[in-house]
Amino acid sequence: xxxxxxxxxxxxPKAYSALxxxxxxxxADAALTDRxxxxxxxxxxxxxxxxxxxxxxxxxxxxxxxxGVQMLASAGLCGLLFPxxxxxxxxxxxxxxxxxxxxxxxxxxxxxxxxxxxHAAYPxxxxxxxxxxxRYIPGLLDGSRYGSLGITEPGAGSDAASLATVATPTAQGWxxxxxxxxxxxxxxxxxxICFATVDxxxxxxxxxxxxxxxxxPGVTRGRPFDKLGxxxxxxxxxxxxxVEVPRENLLxxxxxxxxVVLSAVVKSRISAAAQGVGLARAAYARTLAALTxxxxxxxxxxxxxxxxxxxxxxxxxxxxxxxxxxxxxxDPGISPGQIGIMKQVCTDLGFETAVEATRLLGPYGDxxxxxxxxxxxxxxxxxxxxGTNEIQRLLIGRETTRAMAGLS
Numbered sequence: 570x571x572x573x574x575x576x577x578x579x580x581x582p583k584a585y586s587a588l589x590x591x592x593x594x595x596x597a598d599a600a601l602t603d604r605x606x607x608x609x610x611x612x613x614x615x616x617x618x619x620x621x622x623x624x625x626x627x628x629x630x631x632x633x634x635x636x637g638v639q640m641l642a643s644a645g646l647c648g649l650l651f652p653x654x655x656x657x658x659x660x661x662x663x664x665x666x667x668x669x670x671x672x673x674x675x676x677x678x679x680x681x682x683x684x685x686x687x688h689a690a691y692p693x694x695x696x697x698x699x700x701x702x703x704r705y706i707p708g709l710l711d712g713s714r715y716g717s718l719g720i721t722e723p724g725a726g727s728d729a730a731s732l733a734t735v736a737t738p739t740a741q742g743w744x745x746x747x748x749x750x751x752x753x754x755x756x757x758x759x760x761x762i763c764f765a766t767v768d769x770x771x772x773x774x775x776x777x778x779x780x781x782x783x784x785x786p787g788v789t790r791g792r793p794f795d796k797l798g799x800x801x802x803x804x805x806x807x808x809x810x811x812v813e814v815p816r817e818n819l820l821x822x823x824x825x826x827x828x829v830v831l832s833a834v835v836k837s838r839i840s841a842a843a844q845g846v847g848l849a850r851a852a853y854a855r856t857l858a859a860l861t862x863x864x865x866x867x868x869x870x871x872x873x874x875x876x877x878x879x880x881x882x883x884x885x886x887x888x889x890x891x892x893x894x895x896x897x898x899x900d901p902g903i904s905p906g907q908i909g910i911m912k913q914v915c916t917d918l919g920f921e922t923a924v925e926a927t928r929l930l931g932p933y934g935d936x937x938x939x940x941x942x943x944x945x946x947x948x949x950x951x952x953x954x955x956g957t958n959e960i961q962r963l964l965i966g967r968e969t970t971r972a973m974a975g976l977s
Contacts, residue, residue, distance in 0.1 A: 689716025
C-alpha cells in the first residue's frame with residue numbers, strides 16, 4: 570500500500586472505530602458519565618458506518634449531507650438537548666459536545682448541518698410558546714424539516730446590534746424586510762429563526778426574534794456560495810420582502826431578541842468548540858495512519874515528537890470543552906468570557922493542528938485522498954462563525970478588565 574491510496578479508516582468502519590478507540594484519553598473519559606460515554610460510543614459507531622464512507626465523495630462533489638443527517642436524526646441524536654415530550658432525550662451539554670466531536674471527526678460538513686438543526690430549534694425552546702414548540706421543534710429533531718439561524722447580514726456580522734432587517738408592526742403581526750447572508754442551510758430551510766430590529770435607533774434593545782416558515786410569500790434564497798471548506802453543507806443568502814409574520818410567531822417579546830441571542834450562543838459556541846476538537850482529532854488520526862503506512866510502526870523521532878505535542882494539545886482542548894460544557898449545565902448564566910475562551914482555544918486548536926499535520930506529511934499533506942487537507946479547509950471557518958475569535962478575545966479581555974476594576 571502507498572500513501573496515495575485511501576486510508577483504511579475511510580473504507581472499513583471497524584478500522585475507523587478501532588483507531589479512534591485507541592486515541593481516547595482515560596483522563597478525559599474519567600469525567601464523563603456512563604450515559605455520556607454511551608452516547609459517544611453510539612455516535613462513533615454510526616459515524617463510522619454511515620458518515621465517514623461518504624465524506625470524501627461529498628467533499629469532492631459538494632453534495633449536501635442529507636443522508637448522514639437523516640441517519641443521525643433517526644438515531645435520536647439531534648434531540649440531545651431537548652425534552653422528551655418534544656422528541657428529545659434531555660441529555661447534558663457534555664453529551665452534546667462529545668457527540669458533536671464524534672460527528673466532526675468523521676465529517677465536519679455533516680456536523681455543521683447537524684448543529685444548525687439544534688441552533689434553529691433551541692431559540693424556540695427558550696422563548697417560544699408551548700404551541701410553537703410543538704409545531705416546529707419535533708420536525709427539526711427528526712430531520713423532516715431543515716432549520717436556519719438568520720443573524721448575519723452584509724453589514725452586521727459579529728455586531729448583531731447593527732441589524733438592518735426591519736420588523737414593522739401590522740394588524741396581524743409583523744412585516745419583515747431585509748437580507749441575511751452566510752446562512753447555513755439557508756437555501757433549503759423550512760424553519761428560519763430571523764432576528765430583526767423594531768427600532769434601529771435602539772440598538773440591542775430593538776432586536777426581536779421571529780420564527781419564519783421558509784415557504785411563506787416574500788422569502789427568497791440566493792444560490793449557495795462556493796466555499797473553501799464544509800463542502801457538504803450549503804451556505805446561502807436569505808431575502809425577506811415584506812414577509813407577513815403572524816403575531817404568534819414572535820419569539821418572546823418585541824425588543825427581547827438580544828437575550829435570546831445571548832442564551833443561544835452558549836449552545837452554538839459549544840458546537841463550534843466541539844468541532845475544533847473533532848477536527849484536531851481527525852487531522853491527528855489521519856496523519857498517524859498515513860505516517861504509519863509510510864514508515865511502519867516505528868516513526869522517525871521528529872514525527873513522534875510532533876505527534877506527542879499534538880496529542881497533548883488535543884487532550885487540553887477536550888478537557889476545556891468538557892469543563893465549560895459541564896459548567897453550562899450547572900449554570901445557564903455562564904459568562905461570555907468563559908464561553909469565549911472555550912470557543913477561541915478549541916477552534917484555534919482545530920486549525921493549528923491541521924496545519925501541523927499537513928506539515929508532518931510533507932508532499933503527501935496536500936493529497937485529498939488522505940483527508941488532512943480537508944480538515945485544514947474545514948477548520949478555518951470555525952474560527953470565524955459563531956462570533957469570530959477576534960470577538961472572543963475582545964469579550965475575554967473586557968471580562969478581565971471589569972474584574973480588575975472591581976479590585977480597586
